[in-house]
Amino acid sequence: DEWVFLGLLVLELTGSAFQAALVGIFDWLPVLLFAIFAGVIVDRFERWRVLVVANVVGIIITAALIALIATGAVRTWNIFLASSALGWTFALDWTASCTISLTFQNEKELGELCRY
Numbered sequence: 001d002e003w004v005f006l007g008l009l010v011l012e013l014t015g016s017a018f019q020a021a022l023v024g025i026f027d028w029l030p031v032l033l034f035a036i037f038a039g040v041i042v043d044r045f046e047r048w049r050v051l052v053v054a055n056v057v058g059i060i061i062t063a064a065l066i067a068l069i070a071t072g073a074v075r076t077w078n079i080f081l082a083s084s085a086l087g088w089t090f091a092l093d094w095t096a097s098c099t100i101s102l103t104f105q106n107e108k109e110l111g112e113l114c115r116y
Contacts, residue, residue, distance in 0.1 A: 002062070002086060003027040006079050009069070013076055026080050030087035031094075038095040047096045054092035061085050 003024045011020040042050050065082045068074040 003083060006083050009074070010076055010079055013074070013079075019076060023079060023083050026083040027087045027090075030084055031091045034088055034091040035095065038091040039099075041092065042096045042099055047100050050092055051096040051100065054089045054096065058086055058089040058093070061089070 006027075007020040007023040010023050011017065014020075061082050065074070065078065068078055
């Protein structure tokens with residue numbers, strides 16, 4: 001996952017293991033906080049559109065972060081912000097993927113499809 005790479009990047013930039021661990025928190029905290037609301041969003045809109053939008057936003061965030069890294073302009077707060085934003089997009093992506101999968105699979109296989 002991206003949070004491992006981003007954590008190592010923060011560790012290289014700051015030398016702080018604590019700040020490197022914060023990347024994982026910034027990545028997964030939005031998933032924990034937003035997953036229930038992501039379900040409401042996925043139910044209100046077409047699931048495939050939510051999936052596409054979440055993935056496009058994730059690509060844009062990743063491309064911006066790559067550009068910052070390539071130019072040497074990346075700062076720790078950029079990584080924390082990108083990690084958090086990717087967590088929000090993952091919550092939407094995961095929820096939409098699971099609900100789309102439900103339409104194609106039976107209930108017994110759903111646990112395997114949505115397992116992370």
